[in-house]
Amino acid sequence: MGLLTNLRDSISRAAATLFSEDEQKRIGIYGPPNAGKTTLANRIARDWTEHGDAIGPESHIPHETRRARRKENVEIERDGKTVSIDIVDTPGVTTKVDYTEFLEHDMEEDDAVRRSREATEGVAEAMHWLREDVDGVIYVLDSTTDPFTQVNTMLIGIIESQDLPVLILANKIDKEESSVQRIRNAFPQHETIPLSALEGDNMDEVYDKIAEYFG
Amino acid sequence: MPEAKHPDDEDGVQIDLVSAERLADKATMEKVRTILDGVREGNIVILEEGLTPDEESRLIEVTMTEISPDEFNGIEIETYPQSGGDDGGFLGRLMGSDSDKKLTVIGPANQIETLHKDETLISALVSRE
Numbered sequence: 001m002g003l004l005t006n007l008r009d010s011i012s013r014a015a016a017t018l019f020s021e022d023e024q025k026r027i028g029i030y031g032p033p034n035a036g037k038t039t040l041a042n043r044i045a046r047d048w049t050e051h052g053d054a055i056g057p058e059s060h061i062p063h064e065t066r067r068a069r070r071k072e073n074v075e076i077e078r079d080g081k082t083v084s085i086d087i088v089d090t091p092g093v094t095t096k097v098d099y100t101e102f103l104e105h106d107m108e109e110d111d112a113v114r115r116s117r118e119a120t121e122g123v124a125e126a127m128h129w130l131r132e133d134v135d136g137v138i139y140v141l142d143s144t145t146d147p148f149t150q151v152n153t154m155l156i157g158i159i160e161s162q163d164l165p166v167l168i169l170a171n172k173i174d175k176e177e178s179s180v181q182r183i184r185n186a187f188p189q190h191e192t193i194p195l196s197a198l199e200g201d202n203m204d205e206v207y208d209k210i211a212e213y214f215g
Numbered sequence: 216m217p218e219a220k221h222p223d224d225e226d227g228v229q230i231d232l233v234s235a236e237r238l239a240d241k242a243t244m245e246k247v248r249t250i251l252d253g254v255r256e257g258n259i260v261i262l263e264e265g266l267t268p269d270e271e272s273r274l275i276e277v278t279m280t281e282i283s284p285d286e287f288n289g290i291e292i293e294t295y296p297q298s299g300g301d302d303g304g305f306l307g308r309l310m311g312s313d314s315d316k317k318l319t320v321i322g323p324a325n326q327i328e329t330l331h332k333d334e335t336l337i338s339a340l341v342s343r344e
Contacts, residue, residue, distance in 0.1 A: 095278060095290045096291065097279075098324070116284060117284075120279040123275065124276045127276040130272065150293050150294065154272075154292075161269065
């Protein structure tokens, strides 16, 4: 009896392995703090999930997202086909966190210290996800700021070193000071798609590319 | 740097220039420790050959776990950017290119500020806190 049970379990495991390529792909949304990652994640969730629930709260204060959050079974329909992915919204990556910067946003010191501690844990968590648990990356940049930062260079290098497919999004094109070309110049080895996650501008092209890169 | 004489009573900033040879046989976490121990003492650490992407990933992760309010705010790190992306990336690694080994400057975030950076120059302002 035990032998038969073991045999059945082995067959189940082998079948699971055999069909593992049908497993949901996990696409991590990465980028520096305040690039609009959660705004994008929420827009994707609202556009393509049944209840349209938000993935997380959006804020202009850096490090609003301090835990990686996954939205499962996001089904994006393109050209009659459905691409099913899990979206992982990650905390903005940085090499430094100074709690006194949060005090400038009218935050009490205790709250600022707690936020900075959670932010550091969140960044470490995001790096861990990137090394171990994502199958592709949407890299979000604020097109109103200089993309030639060390964090961006390092993260794109880390993503490339793992041979993960990466789609670069130049966000906030609704703002006057936006420059998509500056981002294209910074990372000419990758395709850059402009958008405004907040206003929903150019989302059709974004979904086309998500289906193309991660489908 | 264990052999270095630490300038406790002096008013300067210690700069450690670490040769590629010194790090060559170290494991990833030993490299990360070498860098962070130096930076946490207030030193500027300059690596002759920089880190691999995986080592950079670990350096960010360990740095985050060590940040503590009013004590350590993290690191500032600079390397020369890849020129046009045509000499790095997957193809470069496939061809065994060493082009990603670039001089890297790392210091405490509250003591080092990058003034200018381009493909051939990193200019930084270092203060004694």
